[in-house]
Amino acid sequence: MAVPPLFSPIPPAVHPRHAEINTHTAAWAEAFGIGSEDLRRRLVRHEIGVFAARVLPYGREEVVRILADFVMWLFGVDDGYCEEGVLGQRPGDLAGTMHRLLRVAQNPEVPLLSDDPLACGLRDLRARVDAYGTDTQAARWVACLREYALSVVWEASHRRADTVPSLSDYTLMRLYDGATTVIFPLLQMGHGYELPADEADDKSVRAAEEMASFVITWDNDLLSDHKERAGEGYYLNVLRVLEADGFSQPEAMTLAIAQRDRVLTAFMHLTDHLRTVGSPQMRQYTAGLRSFVRGSLDWGISSVRYTTPDDPAGLPTTVADTPTDDRLEPLGIDAVSWWWNVLPPGPPRGLSQSRDLTGARG
Template sequence: MGPGLIVPPIFSPIPPAIHPRHAEIDVQTAAWAETFRIGSEELRGRLVRQEIGTFAARILPEGREEVVSLLADFVLWLFGVDDGLCEEGDLSRRPGELAGALHRLLRVAHNPEVPVLPDDPLAAGLRDLRLRVDRYGTAAQAARWVDTLREYFFAVVWEAAHRDAATVPDLNDYTLMRLYDGATTVVLPLLEMGHGYELQPHERDSTAVRAATEMMSFLITWDNDILSYHKEKRGTGYYLNALRVLEEHRDLTPEQALTTAIAQRDRVMCLFMRLAEHLSDEGSPQLRQYVAGLASFIRGAEDWGISSVRYTTPDDPAQNPSVFTDRPTDSSPEPLDIPVIAWWWDLLPTRCASSRAVRRPVQRTA
């Protein structure tokens, strides 16, 4: 194919980090995928080459190795669902049937002892994941893990409805859908498990912490859309992407859409850094650890996004960056013109704290 968009270095004030056992974890995750036969043979072959274990090792660079391994297997399983069922499979344009399939999997996650889908590889893998979630997390964390899986499933059915109708959602709806269909929130309970603590509900459910969590989802999914645009556009058929939404509903060229999407994520990154600093200053040691985990998740996704063959597509190379920049293209303190997230900017004084990294917690809790 001809040359695509040239993506410039993206603003990232968060320092990189990786778990020292990342290579071993990646090998273990590839073996886990083979053991449970996740996806078709062709899909599984693609997934095990994408360094998903390394991705998990970037998300939890100081986490317990067994939880990093659990996270790696879970992320690979999620790609098995997303690629195999939701985007490339027979149900990708049949939202009603997809909802049924996902609800059966949700039953397995909620009650792994129930004989639902006894011969299904995805169900078998999910049973193993649930047993390990119970082993390394609390009952409340396991319950939240199932709840966030439900959020993800609900969002990808919404996505399938657009695929079925070949419609491109407006920016507001797309943003709302993307907060969940990127499977970012399903990782949150494992951020706690990885460090052996449990964030108290009064902190986790506070407006400011919820906003920081949503900003994490926005940044990871917007970055994913920017870095995967080449891969998605060169494919056949329908695709959903922030750049496509901007092209469709704001009548922008691909180059203009790229510039706009980068400016949007830069403005959110500035706000996230300011809010993370505030939460780290005011919150408990557990909240400081949680906020540091959100930051590691963002940076881990960025580092994986510019290095994994999933997005570099060696057979038709994407013109993606290999480094990051320390300067945002847009540090405006004004809210983005996206009503569903504009409330984020009401939480703090308006200034960008892009020069200060999220601090590590001062103590580790048991």
């Protein structure tokens, strides 16, 4: 089923060195032997360096390269271990493997997995994170990697049982299994600043980060649905979760789009507020979160990872100017209902109130 243009009020941008960054990441994957030869060849075609260049369009090139190489590494784990490997069906074994990789990220000097390509790549990434980030940012990068590891093990338990989680559980899982949180510290490293501790730990900032993760992963689910349904293995995305709740495929797509539009509206409203009341670093960070949201969408609608030219996916080539639902009311998803408690009063700037497209199914 074709995906319609998705709403975005955020302007597009791409780093001027995107071609060189993409070439570097392909060479990095080859140098460290990320994934099997077949997987590596496929990943190189996805232009992961361009993804990083869209997420950090004005960042330091060295950090954009770290981001690109990390996403290449991530797909080596996600595709190679979870989607296509036997560990994706064995959550206990996957947990052990991820814990050993986490130990390498936390303490690169430990004598673990010395011949493992993913571990060697992770050691390289950690050294570069240390070079361009603060101790606090490096520690948060490792902590967020742990969140990712825990969530993919949770997902593997569903894959093994061939089950579909509830919408609330899926939403919670998806905030982390897309590894969006691991990229947040790189947004700061890319511009050489650090959020003050009182702002970094503020509940409103965490809400903005989680809203960004929600929109990015919902977009990914919508754009990857065709590829995943065409595969032979287990797949899990928001459309499958909604269909398990009784919605038809067209109804599920309409609802998922309305959900991401409502969250994106709230995200813009909240980040507008944070930009007004926050520090100069906060203005930089909220701009980075916005670039992450838009950059992910632009890469998703253009990368062959999702357009699948041999079996065209019917993805949009433009974005929509208006949301399908911009009401400042909770979605009715328990895991994230608290977001609306921290929204500032008043209507969002420049967005008109739309009709309800997210009503509960009777």
